[in-house]
Amino acid sequence: MATSxxxxxxxxxxxxxxxxxxxAMDDFTPQILADGGDWSESEVLGGYALVKVRASDITLxxxxxxxxxxxxxxxxxxxxTLGSLTNGQLNAINNQLLAMGYTQSEITAALGNNFKSRxxxxxxxxxxxxxxxxxxxxxxxxxxxxxxxQTCKLVDDVDSEVQD
Amino acid sequence: MAxxxxxxxxxxxxxxDGYLTSPWALGHSYLGSNLMLISTNQLRGSGSYIICYWNSxxxxxxxxxxxxxxxxxxxxxxxxxxxxxxxxxxxxTLDGYxxxxxxxxxxxxxxxxxxxxxxxxxxxxxxxxASGDKAxxxxxxxxxxxxxxxxxxxxxxxxRSDSTYSGTGYLGLYGGSDDNAYRLDDFGGGTVIAxxxxxxxxxxxxxxxxxxxxxx
Numbered sequence: 585m586a587t588s589x590x591x592x593x594x595x596x597x598x599x600x601x602x603x604x605x606x607x608a609m610d611d612f613t614p615q616i617l618a619d620g621g622d623w624s625e626s627e628v629l630g631g632y633a634l635v636k637v638r639a640s641d642i643t644l645x646x647x648x649x650x651x652x653x654x655x656x657x658x659x660x661x662x663x664x665t666l667g668s669l670t671n672g673q674l675n676a677i678n679n680q681l682l683a684m685g686y687t688q689s690e691i692t693a694a695l696g697n698n699f700k701s702r703x704x705x706x707x708x709x710x711x712x713x714x715x716x717x718x719x720x721x722x723x724x725x726x727x728x729x730x731x732x733x734q735t736c737k738l739v740d741d742v743d744s745e746v747q748d
Numbered sequence: 749m750a751x752x753x754x755x756x757x758x759x760x761x762x763x764x765d766g767y768l769t770s771p772w773a774l775g776h777s778y779l780g781s782n783l784m785l786i787s788t789n790q791l792r793g794s795g796s797y798i799i800c801y802w803n804s805x806x807x808x809x810x811x812x813x814x815x816x817x818x819x820x821x822x823x824x825x826x827x828x829x830x831x832x833x834x835x836x837x838x839x840x841t842l843d844g845y846x847x848x849x850x851x852x853x854x855x856x857x858x859x860x861x862x863x864x865x866x867x868x869x870x871x872x873x874x875x876x877x878a879s880g881d882k883a884x885x886x887x888x889x890x891x892x893x894x895x896x897x898x899x900x901x902x903x904x905x906x907x908r909s910d911s912t913y914s915g916t917g918y919l920g921l922y923g924g925s926d927d928n929a930y931r932l933d934d935f936g937g938g939t940v941i942a943x944x945x946x947x948x949x950x951x952x953x954x955x956x957x958x959x960x961x962x963x964x
Contacts, residue, residue: 597825598825601926602797602864604859604865607868607870610868610871610872613871624870717862717863718863718867719862720864737911
């Protein structure tokens with residue numbers, strides 16, 4: 585088995601009167617558990633989650649091939665630098681941070697212009713800087729993430745909950 | 749620390765059929781206004797979709813709750829929930845945590861409530877709980893744990909960490925009405941009784957001194 589970090593969205597739980605959302609990684613819980621693996625998440629800005637997964641290579645590849653899921657390449661650990669990633673892979677991470685709702689100014693101020701010298705931990709801890717409190721909009725039947733800032737679960741706690 | 753540390757049954761529902769009344773109150777309504785319904789000394793859905801809370805007292809910050817799931821619901825995503833550390837009930841901004849027991853006991857989830865919206869924390873768990881088992885929730889600090897009593901003993905089903913809501917809060921229940929065949933009973937709980945960590949009394953140990961040390 586191997587471990588890998590992913591960025592994935594939250595999904596709306598179907599067929600429930602209560603407005604409910606879940607980390608999309610739960611769709612793969614049966615396969616992950618069948619592998620003897622595990623996963624843990626930190627909800628971050630924009631309705632995304634940083635997820636560490638321990639599973640078989642087949643399952644990790646399956647997850648990575650699913651729309652909306654971004655796998656951090658090379659099974660990097662938090663202490664590894666991103667120096668082994670291609671410019672395309674680094675841009676993809678930058679774009680994911682923008683999609684979360686961080687501005688390029690914030691990203692550059694925290695991580696610099698080039699992520700290659702940064703560790704995965706530094707990037708993920710930045711991604712877990714904040715999230716916004718959900719509410720339900722009855723007119724649009726949507727869960728809206730625009731409330732007060734709330735703290736994210738520590739990336740290091742997620743890391744320790746899923747042992748390599 | 750063993751679960752639970754209390755044994756207080758707050759409501760055994762042994763009274764005439766009808767909607768819950770004080771000290772139960774409306775925590776958050778998703779549809780309708782009637783609280784859950786007592787039927788033959790047990791609790792069920794009422795046609796409304798409401799989180800009810802026990803308004804008699806707040807508990808915590810460290811808190812535990814338990815309820816007997818006399819009959820499991822057969823559906824996947826409509827509760828019932830056992831809830832704790834509920835805050836701002838009745839305001840439209842209910843926050844707190846719940847354990848959902850769904851899908852004939854095969855889908856347990858730990859949920860965080862934000863303004864009435866629920867977010868599942870971590871994976872769905874299948875403890876294969878049977879009708880007649882009890883469900884428990886324990887919140888100590890930022891650790892939320894779901895427990896199951898299988899008729900013999902309590903065991904942990906899942907634990908999640910979330911520090912969003914701390915402090916005292918209310919205990920409560922959610923009962924949807926997509927399946928009104930489920931039944932709950934013996935709702936209870938309270939503030940977790942901490943292990944005092946008092947030192948155990950010293951043991952008296954008698955030594956037999958060797959003869960050469962005895963003075964006569």
